[in-house]
Amino acid sequence: MRSADLTNAATFQVIPDNLQTLFETFDEFAQAGVLRRLGPALARFMASLGMQDPAQLLACTLLSELEGRGHSCLILQELADDPCGLLGWKSAQWQALAELAQPLPNGSNEWRARLSNCPHIWLAQTQADQQQPLVLDQDRLYLRRYWTDESNVAKAIRARAGSQRTVDLALAKHWLNKLFDSNDLSAKSAESAESASAPDWQKIACAIALRSQLSIITGGPGTGKTYTVARLLALLFASAAKPENLRIALAAPTGKAAARLKQAIDAALQELSDKVGSALPLAQLSNRMGAARTLHSLLGARPDTRLFAHHSGNQLDLDVLIVDEASMVHLEMMAAILAALPASTMLILLGDKDQLASVEAGAVLGDLCRDAEAGGYNDQTLDYLSSSCGVKLPAQFRGDAAAMGQQTVMLRQSRRFGGPIGKLALAVNSGNSAAAVASLRAGDSSNLHWITQAQSKQILELALNGRSGAEGGYRSYLSLLNQQPRVYADPASLVAEHELWALQLLQRFESFRILCAVREGAWGVAGLNTAIELALESQKLIKRHTEWYIGRPVMITRNDHGTGVYNGDIGICLPDPLRADAPRVYFLEGQTVRSVLATRLREVVTAYAMTVHKSQGSEFSHTVLVLPEVASPVLSRELVYTGITRARSNFTLVTPVASVFEEALKRRTLRASGLTGLLA
Numbered sequence: 045m046r047s048a049d050l051t052n053a054a055t056f057q058v059i060p061d062n063l064q065t066l067f068e069t070f071d072e073f074a075q076a077g078v079l080r081r082l083g084p085a086l087a088r089f090m091a092s093l094g095m096q097d098p099a100q101l102l103a104c105t106l107l108s109e110l111e112g113r114g115h116s117c118l119i120l121q122e123l124a125d126d127p128c129g130l131l132g133w134k135s136a137q138w139q140a141l142a143e144l145a146q147p148l149p150n151g152s153n154e155w156r157a158r159l160s161n162c163p164h165i166w167l168a169q170t171q172a173d174q175q176q177p178l179v180l181d182q183d184r185l186y187l188r189r190y191w192t193d194e195s196n197v198a199k200a201i202r203a204r205a206g207s208q209r210t211v212d213l214a215l216a217k218h219w220l221n222k223l224f225d226s227n228d229l230s231a232k233s234a235e236s237a238e239s240a241s242a243p244d245w246q247k248i249a250c251a252i253a254l255r256s257q258l259s260i261i262t263g264g265p266g267t268g269k270t271y272t273v274a275r276l277l278a279l280l281f282a283s284a285a286k287p288e289n290l291r292i293a294l295a296a297p298t299g300k301a302a303a304r305l306k307q308a309i310d311a312a313l314q315e316l317s318d319k320v321g322s323a324l325p326l327a328q329l330s331n332r333m334g335a336a337r338t339l340h341s342l343l344g345a346r347p348d349t350r351l352f353a354h355h356s357g358n359q360l361d362l363d364v365l366i367v368d369e370a371s372m373v374h375l376e377m378m379a380a381i382l383a384a385l386p387a388s389t390m391l392i393l394l395g396d397k398d399q400l401a402s403v404e405a406g407a408v409l410g411d412l413c414r415d416a417e418a419g420g421y422n423d424q425t426l427d428y429l430s431s432s433c434g435v436k437l438p439a440q441f442r443g444d445a446a447a448m449g450q451q452t453v454m455l456r457q458s459r460r461f462g463g464p465i466g467k468l469a470l471a472v473n474s475g476n477s478a479a480a481v482a483s484l485r486a487g488d489s490s491n492l493h494w495i496t497q498a499q500s501k502q503i504l505e506l507a508l509n510g511r512s513g514a515e516g517g518y519r520s521y522l523s524l525l526n527q528q529p530r531v532y533a534d535p536a537s538l539v540a541e542h543e544l545w546a547l548q549l550l551q552r553f554e555s556f557r558i559l560c561a562v563r564e565g566a567w568g569v570a571g572l573n574t575a576i577e578l579a580l581e582s583q584k585l586i587k588r589h590t591e592w593y594i595g596r597p598v599m600i601t602r603n604d605h606g607t608g609v610y611n612g613d614i615g616i617c618l619p620d621p622l623r624a625d626a627p628r629v630y631f632l633e634g635q636t637v638r639s640v641l642a643t644r645l646r647e648v649v650t651a652y653a654m655t656v657h658k659s660q661g662s663e664f665s666h667t668v669l670v671l672p673e674v675a676s677p678v679l680s681r682e683l684v685y686t687g688i689t690r691a692r693s694n695f696t697l698v699t700p701v702a703s704v705f706e707e708a709l710k711r712r713t714l715r716a717s718g719l720t721g722l723l724a
């Protein structure tokens with residue numbers, strides 16, 4: 045059901061008198077921003093179908109609210125036990141609605157019984173399905189669309205994870221030993237004795253991936269997910285009957301992540317090619333893969349519809365699909381990918397399970413990786429690992445994880461992310477706020493810095509000049525902006541020189557970024573972008589005579605297939621070298637640029653500062669994370685972890701009130717879903 049359907053339906057209903065006050069209060073909550081508007085609209089739609097029980101209508105409104113916050117469903121036990129905790133509301137707010145919906149069910153069984161009474165809610169598995177708009181599955185209430193997606197994802201995952209590919213064990217062992225040469229490994233990374241004796245999870249991940257049509261390689265930043273998957277591709281290439289026919293696609297949720305994946309895989313294959321020499325023609329493999337694509341483009345997104353060109357009736361023609369940054373793949377997209385893949389296609393998901401999930405409903409990677417940390421490998425997996433790559437796993441990783449757990453491998457050693465930033469990320473990820481605070485306060489580290497009682501002028505100084513010991517700020521970008529490229533009489537040379545300048549500008553801009561936890565307020569994206577623009581203007585670093593001023597960095601906020609720009613793409617507004625009055629926005633495309641007429645871009649925002657959510661899939665040399673003055677439900681451990689792990693060399697934390705950092709670490713972003721239960 046779409047929001048437009050709901051709004052239209054809402055126009056025609058007649059609300060009975062006894063429910064008027066309840067609906068007025070819903071509307072007041074929506075006006076105050078406590079509820080999103082779609083919640084009351086869904087309740088009105090259900091009332092128009094004949095739902096009259098205030099408790100049922102309240103559940104509908106809350107379901108819509110929670111789905112807007114990324115949950116796939118409303119868990120009745122949570123609603124019954126702690127409605128304020130579930131919604132992040134004050135007790136008075138809950139009481140105001142609860143009183144109008146009296147008598148409220150007492151406990152989750154009563155809630156279930158009350159909802160079961162409604163003919164517009166389908167009791168999954170126990171009744172004939174009449175395509176009702178809502179579904180009650182055990183103690184989870186869903187909008188039909190999410191229930192369908194979740195059930196389909198669970199079914200497809202179970203089938204794929206349980207599938208068996210024939211593996212030539214001797215061949216696999218030969219190549220795995222060649223590709224993961226242990227001498228080479230210890231030479232390259234200055235490992236401690238402990239990590240040198242740890243299982244080679246990268247080798248294990250390749251072996252595991254080889255035996256089924258689905259596998260997950262998860263790990264924090266720099267743990268070698270791309271390094272591993274490049275070796276897996278080499279292994280598949282080496283073991284294919286006709287390697288020249290292998291159809292491989294690389295994809296990621298955003299254009300930037302896709303470009304990074306392709307670059308990293310090409311670099312890893314190149315390095316590997318030097319190592320294995322003529323035994324494997326890896327350059328051929330690299331050429332065959334083509335460019336990495338966004339998932340939207342791979343599936344054939346079409347304007348003005350959620351439907352894709354590729355689906356269960358018109359599947360993709362692929363042998364292997366690698367999806368990077370899988371933590372950003374939401375439930376609906378995962379369902380679409382799985383539907384569009386033939387059963388014979390091997391799907392490999394790469395991502396960091398601890399990162400923020402996408403804004404949309406579902407935290408699929410997190411759900412699928414439930415057993416990743418513990419391992420939980422059963423005897424069959426242990427035997428397989430021993431015969432395919434000679435690895436004997438320590439007892440602590442043995443167990444009886446479900447089929448998906450047997451196909452999931454967590455990489456545990458970061459290769460480029462040690463040092464103070466790595467330690468901080470580890471402490472934050474484990475919720476150890478004392479260790480996190482200690483590493484932030486550790487002193488004059490140039491890698492890490494914390495401005496505890498920040499004032500707005502400090503953030504403007506960072507935005508302009510970075511800080512001592514940590515390059516950054518936009519000054520170097522702006523100084524290159526003010527050095528116009530050389531002018532040529534010949535148009536081709538003029539354009540080439542201009543594009544080179546645009547490329548260098550984009551690369552400089554990408555080396556520094558201010559990330560915010562929230563959108564609104566002085567410490568949110570909107571407030572900071574305005575303040576930074578004013579500061580740059582007052583220093584005469586930019587001239588803002590129009591919306592499309594030269595040097596304006598923008599982020600696309602909605603996919604637009606017409607212009608080929610996608611949500612999250614970052615571009616810079618520059619003059620057209622051939623028509624000074626028609627500014628264009630330039631976007632990075634691998635090692636080149638492409639541009640779109642600025643006036644054709646409808647959904648954009650200025651991007652000196654951006655949300656942590658939108659920064660996923662990107663890394664910056666120097667990352668500044670700005671937390672707001674007061675803690676809110678969006679401020680969580682996962683958000684802080686995601687922000688920190690965007691930093692390659694330098695990280696600066698900015699908090700107007702220091703305690704907000706520790707409060708954020710106490711809060712987890714847990715998303716309600718039935719997926720883990722369905723996969724158990």
Ligand SMILES: Nc1ncnc2c1ncn2[C@@H]1O[C@H](COP(=O)(O)OP(=O)(O)OP(=O)(O)O)[C@@H](O)[C@H]1O
Pocket residue numbers: 228229232233246263264265266267268269270271272308459460
């Ligand atoms: N076993 C290894 N031996 C030597 N170097 C390695 C090994 N594994 C990874 N590396 C190196 O560590 C760096 C990080 O690896 P890689 O980019 O594959 O990590 P990642 O997990 O994909 O990172 P990201 O966080 O960007 O997704 C690369 O330079 C890679 O070549």
